[in-house]
Amino acid sequence: MPGPHTEAIALLRDLDALDQELLALQAELATTPVGLAERRSDIAGASLARDAIAEKLAEHQSRQRDHERDLEGIEGRQKRANKRLEALFVAEQIAATEREIGQLAEQRDEEEFAILELMEQIDVLSGQLASANQAITEAESSVSSDQAVWDGRTPVVQARIAALQTAIEQLTPTIPHEAMKAYRIGYDNRNNRRHQGVTLTEGVMCILCRTEIPARWVNESRNGDGIHRCLGCKRVLGGAAPKSEADEEDLDET
Numbered sequence: 001m002p003g004p005h006t007e008a009i010a011l012l013r014d015l016d017a018l019d020q021e022l023l024a025l026q027a028e029l030a031t032t033p034v035g036l037a038e039r040r041s042d043i044a045g046a047s048l049a050r051d052a053i054a055e056k057l058a059e060h061q062s063r064q065r066d067h068e069r070d071l072e073g074i075e076g077r078q079k080r081a082n083k084r085l086e087a088l089f090v091a092e093q094i095a096a097t098e099r100e101i102g103q104l105a106e107q108r109d110e111e112e113f114a115i116l117e118l119m120e121q122i123d124v125l126s127g128q129l130a131s132a133n134q135a136i137t138e139a140e141s142s143v144s145s146d147q148a149v150w151d152g153r154t155p156v157v158q159a160r161i162a163a164l165q166t167a168i169e170q171l172t173p174t175i176p177h178e179a180m181k182a183y184r185i186g187y188d189n190r191n192n193r194r195h196q197g198v199t200l201t202e203g204v205m206c207i208l209c210r211t212e213i214p215a216r217w218v219n220e221s222r223n224g225d226g227i228h229r230c231l232g233c234k235r236v237l238g239g240a241a242p243k244s245e246a247d248e249e250d251l252d253e254t
Helices: 006-086 091-174 177-187 215-223 243-248
Strands: 198-202 236-240
Touching: 006 091, 006 177, 006 198, 006 236, 177 198, 177 236, 198 215, 215 236
Parallel strands: 198 236
Antiparallel strands: none
C-alpha cells in the first residue's frame, strides 16, 4: 500500500525532470551563441596570422625580384668585361679587367645564393599560407553551418523553455509545502555542482554523491512513508534508481 508521501515524492520527481530539462535548455541558449562568437574570434585571429604570412611572403618575393634584377645586371657586366678582355693587349689593363671579372663572379655567387635562400623561404611561406587559407575556409564554413542550425533551433528552444516554465509554475503549487522546502534545500545547495533537488538510491547509496544513507530512510522513501534528504548532497530521496539510470549517472557528481 502506497505511503502517505508517495504522491508528494512523485510530484518532486516530476518537478526535478522539468527543472533539469529547463536548466539544460537555458544553458544551451546561453552558451551556444558565446561558443559561435568565440569561434568567429578565433577565425579573426587566424586571419590576422594568415595576413602576416601573406605580407611576409610578398616581401620575400619582392626581395627575390630585386636580387634577380641585380643578378641580371652583374651577368651583363660580366659579358661586357669578358668581351672587353678579348680586345686588350696592355698587361695592366688585362689584369684590372680580370680582377673586375673575378669580383663580378663573387657578386654573382652571392646573388645566386641569396636567391636560392629566398626561394626556399618562399616555398615554406607559400605552404603555410595555403594551409592557413584552407583552415580558415573550413572554419568559416563550419561556423556558418552551425549558425544556420542554431538560427533554426533558437525559437524551438525558446518555446520549450516557455512551456517548461509554465509547467513548473502550474506544478509547484500542487506540491506540499514541506516537500517543496526539502526539494529547494537540495536544489540550492552551493556545495553541489549543479542545481538538482532529487536524487535516487542504489542500495543504500545516493547515486549522485555516493553517500551512504540509513537503510530506514531509503525504505521509507521508496515506500512513500517519509520524505528524507541525502546526508551528503541534501537532495530529496526519490526512490530506487532503475538499473540503466544508475549506470548512466556520474558517480562523482555532488
